[in-house]
Amino acid sequence: MAIAKFAGGWAFNSKAMVADAWHSIADLASDILTLATVSVSLKPPSERFPLGFGKIESLGSLGVSSMLLIGGCYMGWESAITLYAHFDPESAHHILEHIGHGHSHSHSHSAADLGIPSLHAAWLAGGTILIKEWLYHATMKVARERKSSVLASNAVHHRVDSLTGIVTLAAILGANALESAAWLDPVGGLLISIMVINAGFGNTVASLYELVDQSIDKEVKSSIRKQAQKALANIRDGHEAEVRDVSGVKSGQNYLVDLELAVPGSWTIDGVKDLEDTVRTQLAAKVRGVRRVRVRFLSRDAPDDKKYAEFIPGSPGALPEEEGSSKQNDELVDGHSDKHKH
Incomplete structure (x- = not known):
């Protein structure tokens, strides 16, 4: 589906659809990483890993969220430059040259690229919305039956992909229906990039909190x-x-x-x-x-212990007491007790 969106976005001149394709790739990567890490994370603890392998899934989640953030920023930049070029093509071209795109990308912001996306892209966007909604309902049904939080999370990913498809469809139809509204397509791309960045940031924070052992809710x-x-x-x-x-x-x-x-x-x-x-x-x-x-x-008869009483106070950088010094202290104590006996 991501390949179809990329091909359709390029062929039908739709920035919003290309942005949606990036989100589909992140969604696919999320599914693959989830399947790959779940089997490992459920392995029993070992002598080398006494707390189990659950953090592997947390690392996978961090990887997916990082992909979302990078992809969201990239698609947002591309859409922003395209939108700016609608109002000031020369300045947009100079910006691309300044950051190193040069002539290799100068053709990508020509009149054809800045034109109205083809209505054929709307059919593709509508089809992906229907498929993703069906996947959402089918996956959520299984998740509820099996009480699986992982499947439920994947179902939510499908719903987000469906929503981004709706934004894409609205941008394409608006650009075709309204006069001089070709700028709606890159605006749709910007909206999708904001949604993707928001999801990526939220998942990144949650993964980092999990990796540093935040308390259960x-x-x-x-x-x-x-x-x-x-x-x-x-x-x-x-x-x-x-x-x-x-x-x-x-x-x-x-x-x-x-x-x-x-x-x-x-x-x-x-x-x-x-x-x-x-x-x-x-x-x-x-x-x-x-x-x-x-x-x-x-x-029950003893007073409540202070919270975190099992933690040893002091700095991790503090030097431990030397063995020789400890022996001298023991000898002094033994000698002191012998004097009292005599």
């Missing part, structure tokens, strides 16, 4: 807490335990969850093992995407 935390409390209610003596804190990070499609459960101080390790297994099983079955659940047990 409040909705997921609430769902995890709710299911953990249900698990506690369904086991013997579970009412004596309480969920103190829920945290975690997103790794691709996976959620790596940390739970803090407060239990009576008299409970043994064997006593809390069944509770831990029950909570983990409940979360895996009821919260989509939960891949790992790590449980930390606290005593």
Whole structure:
């Protein structure tokens, strides 16, 4: 479909359709990268990668969003130059020469290029809209049946491609219907480039946040807490335990969850093992995407620990204490205790 749009945009003299073709390529790349990375990201953890491979999908998403940004900026520049050339062809030609396009691109902004796009491009745009809308509904139906967030995301990509096709169609029809309105076609290209840049920027930010381990969102935390409390209610003596804190990070499609459960101080390790297994099983079955659940047990009788108490204070650049110095301190302590004994 992207090839057809490129060919149609070039043959029918439509900047908007060429811009739409760039978006279709990014959409196709997104689908390919998703399929390629999902299978790897779902592999079980290994000794070398103890947290699994979910971040590979995040890297793939970053690659797609980067393509969207670059492609959106390029198509926006091309459309802007074409639009400017409608009102001042000589200045537009000088701009292209100044940035190095020179005579190699001077023909691309001739009178033929600045003319009205062919109505045949409208048929192609209309056909792609129908196909993308059908793909959207078909993909979303399967996504809902299988409760797959990945398929749902791909369905949204098809919908965005359909919307850009509508902008393309409107630009082509407007340029043909209105007198001296050939400028509508590059305007359509600019609108599409803005949509693509916006989508690329949003995906880039989301991917970067995921790669730097931003916390899972409040909705997921609430769902995890709710299911953990249900698990506690369904086991013997579970009412004596309480969920103190829920945290975690997103790794691709996976959620790596940390739970803090407060239990009576008299409970043994064997006593809390069944509770831990029950909570983990409940979360895996009821919260989509939960891949790992790590449980930390606290005593209900003790005061609440400070948040992030497991982090060691100090600067990463601080030098560790030398072994010889540590031994001297140990000897001083031993000698001091011997004096007290005598």
